[in-house]
Amino acid sequence: MKKDHGTTSPPNKQNRREPIRSRPMHRGKTEPGPQALAAIFESCGIALTQRQIDQLWLYHTLLRRHNTELNLTRIHNFANMVLKLYVDSVLPAQLTRLPSPLMDLGTGPGMPGIPLKILHPELTLRLAEGRGKRVAFLHEVLASLELEGLDIIERAITPTFDEPVNGVITRAVETMDQTLMRIDNCLSEKGRVIFMKGPGCDPEIAEALQRFDRRYTLIEDRAYRIGDTRHERRLVVFERLDAPPRAIAATAARRHPVQIVTSEQNSRFKGLKKLLTGRGVKKAGQALLAGARPVAEMITAFPERCLAWISNGSQNPPNENTPATMHWLQLAEPLFQTLDIFGTHAPLLLIEVADMTPWSPEEEFPEGCSLLVPFQDPENIGAIIRSAAAFDVNQVILLAESAHPYHPKALRAAGGVTPKVRLRQGPSLKNLPEHLPIVALSAEGRSIDTASLPKRFGLLAGLEGEGLPARWRERSLCIPISKKVESLNAATATAIALYEWRRRQSVT
Template identity: 45%
Template sequence: MDLRSAKAVAKSTKTAKSAAKSTKRQNSSFQPQGAKSSARQARQSRQARCLPPSQALPPPPGLPSLKRWFIKCNLPLSDKQYKQLWQYHNLLREKNEEYDLTRIFQFDEMVQKHYIDSILVAQLLDWTLPSPLLDLGTGAGLPAIPLKIACPETEFILSEGRHKRVRFLHEVVEALGLEKIEIYGHKTSASFSRPIRGVITRAVEPIAKTLARVKRSLQPGGWAIFMKGPKCDPEIKEAIESMSRFYRLERDIAYTIPHTPHQRRLVIFERLSDQPETEPELSQIPPLIESPANETFKWIKALLTPRGIKKEGQALVFGRKIITEVMRDFPKLCLGLILSPSEERAGEQKNMEASEQDKAGPQDLSRYLSRWPLPLETGRQVPLYRLSHQLYRQLDIFGTEAEILIVQTPPIKTWQADEMAEAGCTLMIPFQDPENIGAVIRSALAFGVREVILLKEAANPYHPKSIRAAGSAIFRMSYRRGPSIQEIQPLIQAVSSQGVGLISLSMEGADISQIEFPDRFILLAGVEGPGLPQGLRTSSQTVAIPMEPGLESLNAATAVAIALYEWRRKLKAKSAIYKKS
């Protein structure tokens, strides 16, 4: 081979490598579009013409590629449906960075795992879906949007609690011109009672937990459809054991997405008719959870943390008195009751080993349930959970050795300056200690506060320590989410123009006994330790609680309670004078 031939071969090899790299980039679904993308496609086209036929580039991702995948999987759609699906795909690409919609970026994987897998559900069910069908935790609209495109006559309800994704879903529905589809911009809790004929979900939540969540709304004969991975047998077993009174396993279909290695399971539970309430039967006794790897236990344990409470929108309530009040006054919030291992064998040998108590028989549990202080009808509206002593002790952070209640946390809306109460006190708090949050909410409710604004710094009011400090009062107060205490001055100025005063607690303020409270006002406390930002100390009316010399300050929640008491005392005194006159 002469020098000229060698150079030609080297140049050809270099061109082939460059084209291969371009092919890899082109297969990515999230490539920039517009002029830059067009230039790249033109360059790839020129490179492809330089290659032998065996090395020619595959066609770039587009509507024809989407059609080929569906035809290959024996899922033919109409031209209109293909166009709608391609339009949805482009919206998903375009909005992904802004709304955090999917972690799957490669075109073929998006088609396989998002679109084909969703529509395969309809094919496996002979293209007949229950309607209305609730997509629980729909996220970016999966599987509901592809299913709606494939089955336009089915009515869908898309449930999603994350606001960005809710905005995206509205954009999709409008852009695609979809009808008979509703966006429910909230998490679906056990209190959701709208009658539905079906539920479908791809979420990783345990099957038993989802069945409990939709029990109130899913009509008898309705289906709960779960799109699961191949290793879901423990979940199915747990659901059959714990929910057999309300559901039966209708179908369990194992399948593989065509022309891929991806294995799937389609699991369907049918809702049974409610049975009359009777004394606990052996079949109603919940199974004992003994493994820390159990999905239900991991879900419950996460509710001990602020992150878990926020993610799930659920919380744990400790203490039999508080639990009794919550189950009596807020039954729709109750999701489940964790039984106490220590109480299961009450009246038996007190020194029995924990491992032996874990094995308490059904008759012992029946007697235990019959001693529950609430009416049995109320207690049985929620699923029951039994844990081994070892697992229960990991949850019982207060050492109550009593039942633990799982509740849905009511949503908290964002505070708007034009939504102030017509009269009275609105409390604004940034307390970071959950016990202080609970204590101050209890005091606020006692002294007639109508609403509490939780600033960005504030702990979650549904933290176990907050609920423990406040009792059932935590569920009786109205809340709003506010900005950081460092950022509230513009909003304070806005409400002041409406005749709403601001009174701030600070050691440098005037004696609280010497001031007059406005008819409408915000009472603001500072963060534990640092107190108020300097700007608020000088720009608002500050008051102090007189104390003996030598004491630095009062506990934050105690200071607020005293201030509220003083406001209430003066309000009653003013009312008495008005009546006499």
Template identity: 55%
Template structure:
């Protein structure tokens, strides 16, 4: 350990090495149970965890008292305290299992001036500190808002970031130009590794101001902190990233601020849980009382955040789709969807809703319309569309008035749509079954491409039908 730290320019005394070794052994002992770190190779732990935590002390002035925001298993705070025993450091952590681990470390090390703050830090936290340091992945602007109530005038907020944070810096500098000054932006590299780092520091201009937080009114929600991949709730949430899991569990994940707000407003009774990264961004004040608040560790939340929204999600209990009766007398257009790509399903449901199609029938081949990708592609229209569950394509009645889409069909401009018909495109890849080829229509296009995307082609046909609703003879 001493050799590895020396390679990084860090020289610890024998006492300090003993203290770091105690911390290291405790981290290894409790990691399997608490999922404290994903770095488990000894050399990587020393360099990427301990040395990385201490390097800011060599790069910039560290004020005291200094808060380690979102300390997790104690980094950078504990290695920093060992390296710089003159600093008073507060380890701010809200997840109870990690709080208990931090207390275990503190009891073992007996370091004066090292304390655990057992809560999430929000603008209402008003214990004054001279500085904040954080390795968290939260955007810089969000952290500057979070510490508004505790950082003293001329206090410093130190961000240990990766090399690509220019957009975060630009936004924070723009949004907080009257409150904070960007005073340092120092790129560096962990010695003898390819790991690039960036130390970004802001100085507080004004005195701290206590601000009420959005999360305070919703403390009545049951909270579950989830930190392990083996947690059964998290396992189910991961299954909902795929169509098979959505179908089996009858639930889905709604992602994106606008879509989450819409389902919370339109169907609060179907919203089962609010899912966030840690304890920040809690449920809104008007959220239903039955809603659970699932606080995931940052790595687990990133696994679910497949669209990169960085915003809370909602666990949604979607309704059972009613069966289609294949009523041949129904007037207008009924849309038959066989698409296996959930994004195509969502996109065509959005188009069908826009063109006022009354019956949207999902054939057995279709991807689940409540797949997270389908929900996003539908822009939320899947929640209000009239959906039916139909049979497989091969089991559709022969006398069903189907207008099918195929490259070999009659040109769309020459078609007179019936008063009552079912519009159907072929599946991606296999295309259209032979028995529907004779009734097929096609969309004229240049010879530069072989075919259109199935959802796009269907949308064009729906637009043409809506343009001439009374063309039938």
């Protein structure tokens, strides 16, 4: 029989609406036997060699022998078994090009893989099956048929499976998008996924294309019938456009020095764990940045300050945009979870903390607003840094009482803008001279609505809970609020004051 491995024509509406028909077969009762099996194949336009007849008959015999015990198939009629199991298994080779090595995902008793291998011995095939009794059956079949270039993957295929294949074929009942996710780490770039489906699979195709947009493309969609039966089938073929994570990881490992950390006693991990506190950040001059967007923005804007990519084994590796000077720390899952305090489940970035130049009260404030911050809550620090960036504050002067701006919680609340804001280190709140042009915020002050704001000034917020010292409260401004509420959060009140200042700037 001539084997056709050529690429089929592009899918079109005619392919879907008018199923391909094989040559008619004779109806009537068919007595089981090797020649009867060959005749059914012949009626479907497939001529078998004597060796192929013998191998298919032996496979059929083994399938019938073990079916009662293992429930390998619910089809028992001989002609239906040949048509719906064996012929249907090999028809994809007539409809599309089969890549090699090809994995038969969820092969069960070996279909379509074993019939395909019998008719196309040049293919390298891998049968993926996780159920122990069926695996034992497959081993018996392989030993009996003496097929070379065919092996068994004795496990369920999950996204962690990373042994490379160029194609996947499946008759499994799960949806297409579930299969595409399952083979994410093993299917090669430009690899093909061949789905043997029933006629009503259009919703599955649409869902897969939407979920995997730009990662897969539909290259074939062909309707066909088995023999002259009314059994309609669809052959749907996707092609992968991107590289699998294992390939990306291999490329990244060639670009970045890799360190694998599995023990919590590891000195590198202990150092990273200390960065969960402001004291640790200050001492090391390094910080942990979390969140996919802040990490990506940091790499783009400040690559020279990016020190290491931190991930567990299943997360994305550093991409080609990351600086080659970065290290790649691969942490055991429990260790990564210790550092991923926000549960982002995304890689972390170890960054260098920028030096904060000291600010002295002897300096004049530049034109505009300088923000003086004594907040002790890292989340409030992050929130006010974000507001400072939003309203174009000239500088943020962190008083001695304040939490570290690169504390993980502060970085998280700042939404990735901390490196973009000019941060200064100031004195203690109690040491601020009263002669400075400072606008202080306090719940006891007069309304900011009626107050004028200097051309250049420092906006001073009070400590959380304690508020401002008495000497600053006496000449402070407040944000008018309902009497139902005693006071606003310090970071919130400061953000509103900054908005009011910026609003007045735009009016003038």
